[in-house]
Amino acid sequence: MKRKINIQLISIVVISIVLTMVLILFVYYGIFKKQVFNELTTVAGILAVAENEDLSGKAADKNSVTYRMIENLSEKDLRVTVIDANGTVCFDNGASDSEIQADRDRPEMQEAYEQGEGFAVRESATIAQSSFYYAVRLDDGGVLRVSKEAQSLLNVFISSLPTLLAVGASLIILCMIVASFLTKSLVRPIEDMAQNLDNTEQVAAYSELAPIAETIRRQHEDIMKGARMRQDFTANVSHELKTPLTVISGYSELMENGMATPEDVTRFSHEIHKNATRLLTLINDILRLSELDTGNSGPDFEKINLYESARVCVSMLSLNAEKHDVSLSIEGNPCYVYAGKQMIEELLYNLTDNAIRYNEPGGTVVVEVKEEGDKVVLTVKDTGIGIPKEHCNRIFERFYRVDKSRSKQTGGTGLGLAIVKHVVEQIGATISLQSEVGQGTEIQVEFPMRSE
Ligand code: ATP
Ligand code: MG
Numbered sequence: 001m002k003r004k005i006n007i008q009l010i011s012i013v014v015i016s017i018v019l020t021m022v023l024i025l026f027v028y029y030g031i032f033k034k035q036v037f038n039e040l041t042t043v044a045g046i047l048a049v050a051e052n053e054d055l056s057g058k059a060a061d062k063n064s065v066t067y068r069m070i071e072n073l074s075e076k077d078l079r080v081t082v083i084d085a086n087g088t089v090c091f092d093n094g095a096s097d098s099e100i101q102a103d104r105d106r107p108e109m110q111e112a113y114e115q116g117e118g119f120a121v122r123e124s125a126t127i128a129q130s131s132f133y134y135a136v137r138l139d140d141g142g143v144l145r146v147s148k149e150a151q152s153l154l155n156v157f158i159s160s161l162p163t164l165l166a167v168g169a170s171l172i173i174l175c176m177i178v179a180s181f182l183t184k185s186l187v188r189p190i191e192d193m194a195q196n197l198d199n200t201e202q203v204a205a206y207s208e209l210a211p212i213a214e215t216i217r218r219q220h221e222d223i224m225k226g227a228r229m230r231q232d233f234t235a236n237v238s239h240e241l242k243t244p245l246t247v248i249s250g251y252s253e254l255m256e257n258g259m260a261t262p263e264d265v266t267r268f269s270h271e272i273h274k275n276a277t278r279l280l281t282l283i284n285d286i287l288r289l290s291e292l293d294t295g296n297s298g299p300d301f302e303k304i305n306l307y308e309s310a311r312v313c314v315s316m317l318s319l320n321a322e323k324h325d326v327s328l329s330i331e332g333n334p335c336y337v338y339a340g341k342q343m344i345e346e347l348l349y350n351l352t353d354n355a356i357r358y359n360e361p362g363g364t365v366v367v368e369v370k371e372e373g374d375k376v377v378l379t380v381k382d383t384g385i386g387i388p389k390e391h392c393n394r395i396f397e398r399f400y401r402v403d404k405s406r407s408k409q410t411g412g413t414g415l416g417l418a419i420v421k422h423v424v425e426q427i428g429a430t431i432s433l434q435s436e437v438g439q440g441t442e443i444q445v446e447f448p449m450r451s452e
Helices: 002-053 065-074 097-103 107-115 153-195 207-256 262-293 306-323 341-357 404-409 416-427
Strands: 078-083 089-092 117-123 129-137 143-151 302-305 327-332 336-339 364-372 375-382 430-436 440-448
Touching: 002 065, 002 078, 002 129, 002 143, 002 153, 065 078, 107 117, 107 129, 107 143, 143 153, 153 207, 207 262, 262 416, 302 306, 302 341, 306 327, 306 341, 306 364, 306 375, 336 341, 336 416, 336 440, 341 364, 341 375, 341 416, 341 440, 416 430
Parallel strands: 327 364
Antiparallel strands: 078 089, 078 143, 117 129, 129 143, 302 336, 364 375, 375 440, 430 440
């Protein structure tokens, strides 16, 4: 990452330096050209006045002041050409005859004939030089042209190249130092943070880092909480397994030592059987929970008639309800939800089983399935013992039981509602609870409707 930032910063710098230098070069050359033309215009102006006035004689006349002026200018590498109205060259202090004849048709000459004055820049014999021309029309219809050799753009570029390179190189070095300093100061807080994840109080080094720091901190806390929960769970599981195993081991030891009368043997065997069954239920529930935890509960969601499933569950538990002297009934009409079949069965079974188990003799349990708006709602309502307010939030925790003795006595493990909560989450449903001690409990599960 550091390398990437460095490379990107440096390439931006190199590109901008090159662009700036090219721009400066063109601007500078433009100014330089303007100056050369200024000089040519001034000289041509003076000479044209002299030619027009005709007082000191024409340039072609070797004794004239004009001629002497031009001679003086020749030393400064200025070339002067005069062409009459017919295009015949009547004076030139520079070039060969053939060149002179060709000069008549040059663009700056044409421009001067037509518009009064003309400018031109042409390459010289050597590429290092350019020829600058300025031509002006005389009163008699002829043209006077002054020209000068000066540095070409290429030459300006070549001669300024060492300076440009030196400046560019030092700028690049400076940028590399700044870039490495900047990337370090960007990356270091992140590295620091990664090393001090435990120290959740640590504040982010700069504000842009705060959301990331916050997310990481929260995730870290979640992980720690998860680890603590797993620890608690293991401790609880061990504890829950220990009780029935102690009972089994105690009774079987008594029988082994021949310390039990034949009536005792029947009673002990019954206790052993009961506790072994409890162990099995417990282990099944734990396995199911860890299955739901890892998300391996089977991805095979399907369209399920919730009413039909509830009817099967009610008829399965009707004997159980009879035993508890509780009347169990179902209401509603066929509604479809999208879920795993086993999940729905577990959900229905656990809720209905609780409603029967924590009921009073002569009480009722009503299971209802109906559509409400765009939801399918399952309600399990009982007239049982109810749940005190302070326990309402906790009964979905693993192994949590309001009345330990009553739950154990009825063979409860305290895992039923934990499984229900998991199932509800995986289906994408929501669960709510209303309860009044001594009046009864109503649990509602809202399923998102199947859109087919
Ligand atoms: P399991 O269902 O695993 O056999 P359990 O019934 O004790 O054991 P949960 O179903 O998780 O465990 O219920 C947790 C506790 O919530 C119960 O022990 C009970 O105290 C309370 N509870 C649950 N449903 C009801 C209800 N309908 N009326 C009163 N109390 C209830
Ligand atoms: Mg239960």
